Amino acid sequence: MADSAYNTPADYIGHHLSNNTYALSDHDLMILHIDSVVMAILIGILSIGLIWLVARKATSSVPTKTQAFVELIFSFIDSQVSAIFHGNRHTFVAPAALTVFLWVLMMNAMDFLPIDIMSKFYGFLGLHEWKHVPTSDVNTTFGLALGVWFLMIFFGIKAKGLGGWLHEFFCEPFGSKIWVWPANFLFNLIEYVSKPLSHSLRLFGNMYAGEVIFLLLGLWAATGVSGIFFSSILGAGWAIFHILIVVLQAYIFMMLTVVYLAMAQEGH
Amino acid sequence: MNLNFTLIAQAIAFAILIWFTIKFVWPPLLNAIEKRQKEIADGLAAAQEGKLSLEVAAKKNAESLNEVKQKGAEIVSQAEKRASEIVESAKKVAKEEGDRIITSAKSEIDQEINRAKEDLRTQVSTLAIAGAEKILSKEIDKKAHADMLSKLAKEL
Numbered sequence: 001m002a003d004s005a006y007n008t009p010a011d012y013i014g015h016h017l018s019n020n021t022y023a024l025s026d027h028d029l030m031i032l033h034i035d036s037v038v039m040a041i042l043i044g045i046l047s048i049g050l051i052w053l054v055a056r057k058a059t060s061s062v063p064t065k066t067q068a069f070v071e072l073i074f075s076f077i078d079s080q081v082s083a084i085f086h087g088n089r090h091t092f093v094a095p096a097a098l099t100v101f102l103w104v105l106m107m108n109a110m111d112f113l114p115i116d117i118m119s120k121f122y123g124f125l126g127l128h129e130w131k132h133v134p135t136s137d138v139n140t141t142f143g144l145a146l147g148v149w150f151l152m153i154f155f156g157i158k159a160k161g162l163g164g165w166l167h168e169f170f171c172e173p174f175g176s177k178i179w180v181w182p183a184n185f186l187f188n189l190i191e192y193v194s195k196p197l198s199h200s201l202r203l204f205g206n207m208y209a210g211e212v213i214f215l216l217l218g219l220w221a222a223t224g225v226s227g228i229f230f231s232s233i234l235g236a237g238w239a240i241f242h243i244l245i246v247v248l249q250a251y252i253f254m255m256l257t258v259v260y261l262a263m264a265q266e267g268h
Numbered sequence: 269m270n271l272n273f274t275l276i277a278q279a280i281a282f283a284i285l286i287w288f289t290i291k292f293v294w295p296p297l298l299n300a301i302e303k304r305q306k307e308i309a310d311g312l313a314a315a316q317e318g319k320l321s322l323e324v325a326a327k328k329n330a331e332s333l334n335e336v337k338q339k340g341a342e343i344v345s346q347a348e349k350r351a352s353e354i355v356e357s358a359k360k361v362a363k364e365e366g367d368r369i370i371t372s373a374k375s376e377i378d379q380e381i382n383r384a385k386e387d388l389r390t391q392v393s394t395l396a397i398a399g400a401e402k403i404l405s406k407e408i409d410k411k412a413h414a415d416m417l418s419k420l421a422k423e424l
Contacts, residue, residue, distance in 0.1 A: 024273060031272040040278055044285045048293060055296040060303035067300075074297045095294035096286045103285060134278070139271060143278030147286075 013215050016115055020129045033137055040134040047106040077101060085262040097258050105250035107135045111210055116218055136207040145200035148257050156264040199256050206249045210242050393421040
């Protein structure tokens with residue numbers, strides 16, 4: 001359903017895909033997407049806070065249904081991590097994976113909210129540009145991937161020492177002869193650049209594309225009765241399919257996080 | 269889609285959330301689950317132990333039951349033996365008593381017979397004398413024939 005205030009389809013889509021920005025300074029890089037940050041933090045507090053409320057009262061005797069549900073998620077994450085990461089996973093990697101999975105899952109799940117109704121609601125609150133899916137903002141996904149990237153380097157250095165890590169940087173994968181150092185360095189550089197890029201853009205692309213398809217269906221619905229009919233059916237179908245994408249992308253993001261950290265620790 | 273300061277903010281939020289999870293969410297859940305796992309394992313082990321001791325007790329029961337049965341059978345056979353002994357001795361005593369009674373009765377009977385014979389002899393001799401007196405119509409000298417008569421009486 002396109003609002004009559006939108007003059008062209010481009011207006012409609014552009015409006016729904018632009019962030020609520022706040023300029024910290026004149027520089028282009030010093031811009032803050034208020035909507036992404038606020039929604040991400042709210043969702044983070046909500047999702048992690050909810051399981052914290054359960055974890056706080058966790059009992060080892062017969063668990064309540066809520067605790068059983070949380071333990072289900074816990075065991076799922078724990079078994080996934082234990083299959084990939086060798087070492088003491090409970091000090092960092094497994095809880096980090098739990099955070100990533102829940103947070104990304106909940107941020108993705110915001111995509112299920114109907115955009116036009118929600119934009120009316122945000123307009124009522126006085127927020128005229130408000131994207132409520134933080135993971136369809138590349139800054140969010142890249143922010144997470146960058147966090148994982150730094151952790152990756154930290155884990156690598158912690159496991160192998162700075163010397164060992166640098167040695168691997170120059171002597172893998174072709175060998176330690178000095179004339180292959182440039183090639184090794186180039187390969188590792190590409191690997192270190194491509195990891196966060198593929199990590200973040202995969203999630204961003206999926207969520208962004210999902211949102212765009214909902215917008216296009218919304219545009220179709222504005223064309224008349226048949227448009228409303230077909231876009232409702234297709235919209236329902238896409239929303240159902242999107243349940244899979246939302247969970248799958250959260251799972252992939254979590255698994256890649258664990259895989260990168262495990263690889264960093266174990267080396268090639 | 270342009271990268272800007274937002275990504276730093278999101279990375280910081282990410283770091284804080286991870287820290288929070290590590291500090292407050294993961295440990296209690298892990299503790300609860302591991303403790304429960306241990307409790308379940310202990311419970312299973314205890315159940316196994318109980319099963320084993322039950323088996324041992326059943327075996328012991330069967331053994332003692334057997335022993336008791338054997339003892340019972342022994343006691344019963346002893347009692348039977350004793351009973352037959354008692355019956356035997358009672359029979360013996362009864363037979364002896366019977367024999368004794370029979371012999372005393374016999375001797376009494378003999379005495380009676382003898383006494384009757386004695387009586388009969390004297391009466392017969394008297395009768396014989398009286399008969400002879402009557403037949404002979406003549407008085408017989410009792411004294412002269414007394415010897416002969418007593419001899420006769422003895423012969424009867």
